[in-house]
Amino acid sequence: xxxxxxxxxxxxxxxxxxxxxxxxxxxxxxxxxxxxxxxxxxxxxxxxxxxxxxxxxxxxxxxxxxxxxxxxxxxxxxxxxxxxxxxxxxxxxxxxxxxxxxxxxxxxxxxxxxxxxxxxxxxxxxxxx
Amino acid sequence: xxxxxxxxxxxxxxxxxxxxxxxxxxxxxxxxxxxxxxxxxxxxxxxxxxxxxxxxxxxxxxxxxxxxxxxxxxxxxxxxxxxxxxxxxxxxxxxxxxxxxxxxxxxxxxxxxxxxxxxxxxxxxxxxxxxxxxxxxxxxxxxxxxxxxxxxxxxxxxxxxxxxxxxxxxxxxxxxxxxxxxxxxxxxxxxxxxxxxxxxxxxxxxxxxxxxxxxxxxxxxxxxxxxxxxxxxxxxxxxxxxxxxxxxxxxxxxxxxxxxxxxxxxxxxxxxxxxxxxxxxxxxxxxxxxxxxxxxxxxxxxxxxxxxxxxxxxxxxxxxxxxxxxxxxxxxxxxxxxxxxxxxxxxxxxxxxxxxxxxxxxxxxxxxxxxxxxxxxxxxxxxxxxxxxxxxxxxxxxxxxxxxxxxxxxxxxxxxxxxxxxxxxxxxxxxxxxxxxxxxxxxxxxxxxxxxxxxxxxxxxxxxxxxxxxxxxxxxxxxxxxxxxxxxxxxxxxxxxxxxxxxxxxxxxxxxxxxxxxxxxxxxxxxxxxxxxxxxxxxxxxxxxxxxxxxxxxxxxxxxxxxxxxxxxxxxxxxxxxxxxxxxxxxxxxxxxxxxxxxxxxxxxxxxxxxxxxxxxxxxxxxxxxxxxxxxxxxxxxxxxxxxxxxxxxxxxxxxxxxxxxxxxxxxxxxxxxxxxxxxxxxxxxxxxxxxxxxxxxxxxxxxxxxxxxxxxxxxxxxxxxxx
Numbered sequence: 011x012x013x014x015x016x017x018x019x020x021x022x023x024x025x026x027x028x029x030x031x032x033x034x035x036x037x038x039x040x041x042x043x044x045x046x047x048x049x050x051x052x053x054x055x056x057x058x059x060x061x062x063x064x065x066x067x068x069x070x071x072x073x074x075x076x077x078x079x080x081x082x083x084x085x086x087x088x089x090x091x092x093x094x095x096x097x098x099x100x101x102x103x104x105x106x107x108x109x110x111x112x113x114x115x116x117x118x119x120x121x122x123x124x125x126x127x128x129x130x131x132x133x134x135x136x137x138x139x
Numbered sequence: 140x141x142x143x144x145x146x147x148x149x150x151x152x153x154x155x156x157x158x159x160x161x162x163x164x165x166x167x168x169x170x171x172x173x174x175x176x177x178x179x180x181x182x183x184x185x186x187x188x189x190x191x192x193x194x195x196x197x198x199x200x201x202x203x204x205x206x207x208x209x210x211x212x213x214x215x216x217x218x219x220x221x222x223x224x225x226x227x228x229x230x231x232x233x234x235x236x237x238x239x240x241x242x243x244x245x246x247x248x249x250x251x252x253x254x255x256x257x258x259x260x261x262x263x264x265x266x267x268x269x270x271x272x273x274x275x276x277x278x279x280x281x282x283x284x285x286x287x288x289x290x291x292x293x294x295x296x297x298x299x300x301x302x303x304x305x306x307x308x309x310x311x312x313x314x315x316x317x318x319x320x321x322x323x324x325x326x327x328x329x330x331x332x333x334x335x336x337x338x339x340x341x342x343x344x345x346x347x348x349x350x351x352x353x354x355x356x357x358x359x360x361x362x363x364x365x366x367x368x369x370x371x372x373x374x375x376x377x378x379x380x381x382x383x384x385x386x387x388x389x390x391x392x393x394x395x396x397x398x399x400x401x402x403x404x405x406x407x408x409x410x411x412x413x414x415x416x417x418x419x420x421x422x423x424x425x426x427x428x429x430x431x432x433x434x435x436x437x438x439x440x441x442x443x444x445x446x447x448x449x450x451x452x453x454x455x456x457x458x459x460x461x462x463x464x465x466x467x468x469x470x471x472x473x474x475x476x477x478x479x480x481x482x483x484x485x486x487x488x489x490x491x492x493x494x495x496x497x498x499x500x501x502x503x504x505x506x507x508x509x510x511x512x513x514x515x516x517x518x519x520x521x522x523x524x525x526x527x528x529x530x531x532x533x534x535x536x537x538x539x540x541x542x543x544x545x546x547x548x549x550x551x552x553x554x555x556x557x558x559x560x561x562x563x564x565x566x567x568x569x570x571x572x573x574x575x576x577x578x579x580x581x582x583x584x585x586x587x588x589x590x591x592x593x594x595x596x597x598x599x600x601x602x603x604x605x606x607x608x609x610x611x612x613x614x615x616x617x618x619x620x621x622x623x624x625x626x627x628x629x630x631x632x633x634x635x636x637x638x639x640x641x642x643x644x645x646x647x648x649x650x651x652x653x654x655x656x657x658x659x660x661x662x663x664x665x666x667x668x669x670x671x672x673x674x675x676x677x678x679x680x681x682x683x684x685x686x687x688x689x690x691x692x693x694x695x696x697x698x699x700x701x702x703x704x705x706x707x708x709x710x711x712x713x714x715x716x717x718x719x720x721x722x723x724x725x726x727x728x729x730x731x732x733x734x735x736x737x738x739x740x741x742x743x744x745x746x747x748x749x750x751x752x753x754x755x756x757x758x759x760x761x762x763x764x765x766x767x768x769x770x771x772x773x774x775x776x777x778x779x780x781x782x783x784x785x786x787x788x789x790x791x792x793x794x795x796x797x798x799x800x801x802x803x804x805x806x807x808x809x810x811x812x813x814x815x816x817x818x819x820x821x822x823x824x825x826x827x828x829x830x831x832x833x834x835x836x837x838x839x840x841x842x843x844x845x846x847x848x849x850x851x852x853x854x855x856x857x858x859x860x861x862x863x
Binding site: 024025026027028030031034051054055058059060070071072074078081082085086088099110114115116120121133134 | 142143145146149150153176179180182183186187189190191193194196283284366367368369387400401404405407408
C-alpha cells in the first residue's frame with residue numbers, strides 16, 4: 011500500500027558489499043531515501059537523528075550486533091515502531107527465533123534476490139505501490 | 140559500470156581487508172591473544188567473505204568459506220580449543236581462502252589443489268557440528284513475526300515536528316576557560332525556532348557577587364528539524380563545565396523514556412543482554428505495550444532528567460569504554476580510483492615545471508628580487524611545493540600492505556625447508572609511495588625466501604651453535620633522511636665468505652688472486668651470474684638471483700647492500716626514495732649539457748686543486764680528500780661528451796656515496812644550482828641509456844638528463860681496474 015518512495019530505510023551491515031547490494035535491491039523496488047551504517051551503534055545514532063521506517067540489519071557486526079540493535083530499538087519508545095528485517099548469513103533458525111522474541115518483523119537469508127527482498131518487505135507493509 | 144560490477148569490485152576490495160584481518164587475528168591468537176573480540180573478528184571476516192561470495196555465486200569460495208566458518212564457529216563457542224595445531228591449520232586455510240578469492244577475482248572458479256584436503260581437516264575439527272549444514276529454511280517457516288500494520292506509523296511523510304527543551308547552566312569553569320555562553324546560545328538558536336528564557340534567580344545582590352562565579356541558567360526551547368545529537372554537539376566543548384539537560388518534548392509516548400541518549404540506550408542493551416534472552420522464551424512479544432525492560436532495578440525509578448552522564452551508563456561503564464576503544468580502528472577514509480590520483484600527481488608535476496618556467500622567465504625579464512611579481516612567485520613556489528607534498532601524501536601508503544603478505548610466505552618456506560621460523564616485523568606504519576610499495580613485493584619475497592633457505596641454518600646446526608631451534612627473520616622499515624630504509628635480517632650463520640669467493644672465482648667473476656675486503660666479498664652475491672646452479676632449490680632457485688633483486692631495487696632509484704657477521708646472521712639493507720615522481724637534484728653543466736645529479740647521493744661538493752688530483756695512467760684519476768683517495772670520474776667522458784678529461788682546476792667535484800657505501804667524486808664543469816625536478820621516464824619515452832636514470836624538464840623548457848650515479852661509478856671503476 012505505501013509508496014516505497016515515502017519510506018525511509020536504514021541498511022546496517024559491516025560490509026560495504028552487503029550494504030550496496032541491499033541498497034541496490036531497495037532502489038530497484040522504488041525506495042529513494044536509504045541510509046547506511048556499518049554497525050548497530052552507528053545505526054542507532056542514525057535512528058535517533060531522523061525518522062526511519064524500515065531497518066534492514068545484518069546480525070553479525072562489530073560493536074552492537076543486529077540483535078542488540080533490534081532490542082535497543084524496541085526498548086526506546088520514540089523509535090520503537092520501526093520495522094526491522096534481520097539479515098542472516100545462513101538459515102539460522104535459532105537466531106531468527108531469538109530475533110522473533112525481540113520483535114523482529116521478518117528475516118532475510120543471504121544471498122537474497124530482489125524478489126525475496128520485496129516479498130519480505132511486503133509481508134510487513136503490504137503490497138508496495 | 141553496471142552497478143553489480145561495481146559492487147563486485149567493492150566485494151573484492153573488502154575481501155582483501157577481511158583476509159588481512161583474518162590472518163592478523165589468527166596470528167595474534169597464535170601469539171596468545173585470548174580476547175573474544177579477536178576470534179569474533181576472525182569469524183566475521185570469513186563469514187563476510189562467504190556472504191559476499193554468495194551474492195556473486197562464487198561456488199567454490201562459498202563452499203570453502205562455509206566449512207572454514209563452521210570450524211571457526213566451533214572455536215568461537217569454545218567447543219574447539221585454539222591449540223597451536225588448530226591455529227596452524229586455520230592459517231593454512233586462510234591462505235587457501237586468499238587464493239580462492241584471488242582466483243575468483245580473476246574469474247577462475249576452479250577451486251584449489253589443497254581445498255579438498257583442508258576442507259576435510261576443518262570438518263574433522265568441527266566434529267559433528269560440521270555436518271549440520273545449511274538445512275534450508277523452508278521447513279521452519281512458521282514464526283510469528285511481529286505484525287507491522289499496527290506498529291509502523293505510516294505514512295510519515297513529514298517527520299514529526301519535535302521540540303527540545305535545553306537547560307543550560309554554565310559553571311564558573313566554563314567562563315574561566317574563556318568560553319562564551321552567548322556564542323553557544325547563538326549557535327543553539329540556529330538549529331531551529333527557539334525560545335530562550337533566562338533564569339536570574341540565583342544572582343545575588345551586587346554586594347555579594349563573586350565576579351568569577353556563575354549564576355545564570357538558560358532554558359531554550361528549540362523546535363524544528365533538529366535532533367538531540369545536533370543540540371549536544373553545540374555544547375561538545377564545554378562538556379563537563381556546565382549542567383546540561385536536553386529533553387524531547389511531545390514526541391514520546393512512553394513515560395520516562397524521553398530523550399534517552401545513545402550511550403544510555405547502549406548501556407541498557409548491554410546491561411540486560413543476558414537476562415532477557417534467558418527469561419521466558421515463550422513469552423510473546425507485545426509491541427503495543429512493551430514489557431518494561433528488566434533493567435528497572437538498574438535504572439532510577441523516577442524519570443531522570445537527562446544529564447550529561449546518564450545513571451545507566453554509570454552503572455556499566457566498562458562495556459562502553461571497551462566499545463569506544465575499538466571504534467578508533469576504522470578511520471574516516473574514502474576509496475578513490477587510483478587513476479585519478481595518478482592523474483592529479485601528473486598534473487601537479489606539470490604545475491611544478493610550469494612554476495619553474497615562470498620563475499625563470501621573470502628572472503630573465505630582469506625584475507628586481509623584491510618586486511611584487513618576484514615575491515608573489517616565491518609564494519607560488521612555496522604553495523606548489525606544499526600542494527605537491529600533500530598530493531604525494533595521498534598516494535603514500537604504509538608498508539604494511541606488502542609486509543602483511545610475508546607471514547604467509549614465511550609459513551610456506553618454513554614448511555618446505557623444515558626450518559622453524561618466526562617472522563618479526565617492525566615499522567609497518569612507515570609510509571611510502573604506492574608505486575614503490577607495489578614494486579617492493581617481488582624483491583622482498585625473494586630476499587625473505589633467501590634468508591630462510593640460505594641464511595638460516597638447519598635446526599640441528601642451530602642447536603650445535605647454541606642457538607634456539609627457531610630462526611628469526613626480521614623485516615623492518617624506517618624513514619631515514621628523506622628515504623625509506625627496509626631491512627631484511629636473519630639470525631643465521633652469516634655469509635660463508637670462503638664459499639662465496641670460491642664460487643665467484645669459479646664463475647670467473649673475480650680473478651683467482653683478487654684480494655677483497657669482507658664487505659666486497661659479501662656484495663659479490665649481487666653480481667650477475669653469481670646465482671649458483673648447485674643451490675637451485677624449490678624455494679630460492681626460481682631462476683632469480685640477487686642480481687635481479689638489486690636491479691629491481693635500482694630501477695626504483697634505490698640501493699641495496701648486505702652486512703654479515705659469521706655465526707650471527709646477515710642483514711640486507713635497502714634504501715629507497717619515498718616517491719618515484721620527484722627528485723631533489725643538483726643541476727650541473729658538463730660540456731654545454733645540463734645534467735641533474737640526485738642530491739641524496741651527494742655528500743659534499745668541492746673545487747679540486749690541481750695538486751690533489753693524481754693520475755693512475757690512462758684517463759683514470761683519483762682525488763685526495765682529507766687524506767683519503769677516491770676515484771675522480773669525469774662525467775663528460777663517462778657519458779661520451781668529450782674524449783679527454785677536463786683539467787682538475789677547471790671543474791667541480793661532487794663527492795658521492797654509491798651503493799655499498801663506496802665513495803667516488805663526479806667531476807663536472809660547473810654547478811648551476813639545486814632544484815626539485817619532476818622525473819620523466821626515459822625508458823617510457825625513448826629507451827634505457829646506461830648512466831642515465833631518467834630525464835626532466837627544466838625551468839627554461841630544456842630537457843635535462845638525470846644521472847644514474849651508481850652505474851656511472853660502476854662502469855668507471857671497471858675501466859679503472861682495467862687501467863690499473
